[in-house]
Amino acid sequence: MMVCSCSLIPSKQVEVISKPIQRTIVQPVMPREIDLKDPYWYVVSDKNIEEFLERIEKEHGQVVFVSMSVPDYELMAYNMQELKRYINELKEVVVYYKKVTTNTEE
Amino acid sequence: MSKILIGIISVLVLSSYLLWNENSKLSSLNQAFELRSQEQKQTIESLQNDFSLQTSSLLDLQSRNQEIQKEMSRYLDIFKRHNLSKLAYAKPGLIEPRVNKGTKDVFDSIEEDSRNIDSLDDGLQLQPDTK
Numbered sequence: 001m002m003v004c005s006c007s008l009i010p011s012k013q014v015e016v017i018s019k020p021i022q023r024t025i026v027q028p029v030m031p032r033e034i035d036l037k038d039p040y041w042y043v044v045s046d047k048n049i050e051e052f053l054e055r056i057e058k059e060h061g062q063v064v065f066v067s068m069s070v071p072d073y074e075l076m077a078y079n080m081q082e083l084k085r086y087i088n089e090l091k092e093v094v095v096y097y098k099k100v101t102t103n104t105e106e
Numbered sequence: 107m108s109k110i111l112i113g114i115i116s117v118l119v120l121s122s123y124l125l126w127n128e129n130s131k132l133s134s135l136n137q138a139f140e141l142r143s144q145e146q147k148q149t150i151e152s153l154q155n156d157f158s159l160q161t162s163s164l165l166d167l168q169s170r171n172q173e174i175q176k177e178m179s180r181y182l183d184i185f186k187r188h189n190l191s192k193l194a195y196a197k198p199g200l201i202e203p204r205v206n207k208g209t210k211d212v213f214d215s216i217e218e219d220s221r222n223i224d225s226l227d228d229g230l231q232l233q234p235d236t237k
Contacts, residue, residue: 031220033217033220033221034216034217034219034220035217036213036216036217038206038209038210038213039209040206041202041205041206041209042202043194043198043199043201043202043205044198045194045195045196045198046195047195047196047198048198048199070190070191070194071191073190073205074185074190077181077182077185077208077212078182078185080212080216081178081181081182081212082178083216084178084212084215084216084219085174085175085178087216087219087220088170088174088219089170089171089174091219091220092167092170092171092174093167095167096163096164096166096167099159099163100156100159100160100163
C-alpha cells in the first residue's frame with residue numbers, strides 16, 4: 001500500500017493534438033492590362049507608288065518611311081501570335097496556381 | 107475466521123484496484139488511438155482533395171493550352187491559304203484596310219486577354235474589374 005499509494009490519486013492526462021493546417025497565401029495584385037497603340041500599314045506596289053509618295057509627303061512633310069516586305073509582314077504577324085499564345089498560356093498557369101493555393105474553406 | 111475474511115476482502119480490493127487501473131490505462135490508450143486514427147483520416151482526405159483539385163486544374167490547363175494553340179494555327183492559316191504578296195501587288199488599295207483591320211483586331215484581342223484574366227476561371231476573381 002505504501003508503494004502504490006501515490007497512484008491512488010488520479011493523475012491528469014496530457015492530450016497532444018496535431019491536425020493539418022491550411023496555409024494562407026496572399027495573392028498578388030495582377031498587373032495592369034496591356035494598352036497597345038495601332039500602327040498604320042501602307043500597302044504599296046508599283047500600281048500606287050506615286051500616290052503613296054505624295055500621301056507620305058502630305059501627311060508627314062517629307063518622304064521618309066520604314067518599309068517591310070510582305071513575307072516580313074507575315075513574320076511579324078506570326079511573332080504577334082506567338083506573343084499572344086505565350087501571354088495566354090502564362091495566364092492559364094497563373095489561374096492554376098491561384099486556384100490550387102486559394103483556401104476554399106474561407 | 108475474521109482474519110481469513112479480512113484477508114479475502116483485502117485481496118479483492120487490491121485486485122479490483124489493479125483491474126480499475128488497467129482499465130483506465132486501456133481507456134486512455136483507446137482514446138489516443140481513436141484520435142490518431144481521426145487525424146490520419148483527415149490528413150488523407152485533405153491530401154486526396156488537394157490531389158483531385160490539382161489534377162482537374164492541370165487537365166483544364168492542358169485543354170485551354172490546346173485551344174490557344176488551335177486559335178493561333180487558325181489565324182496563321184489565313185496566310186497559308188492566301189498569297190498575300192500577289193493580292194497586295196494586284197490590289198494594294200483593297201488589302202491596305204484589311205491589313206490595318208487585322209492588326210487592330212489582334213491588338214484588341216491581346217488587350218482583351220490581359221483585361222479578362224478572371225473570366226477564364228469560373229467565379230474566381232483574380233483582378234477587380236475596373237470597367
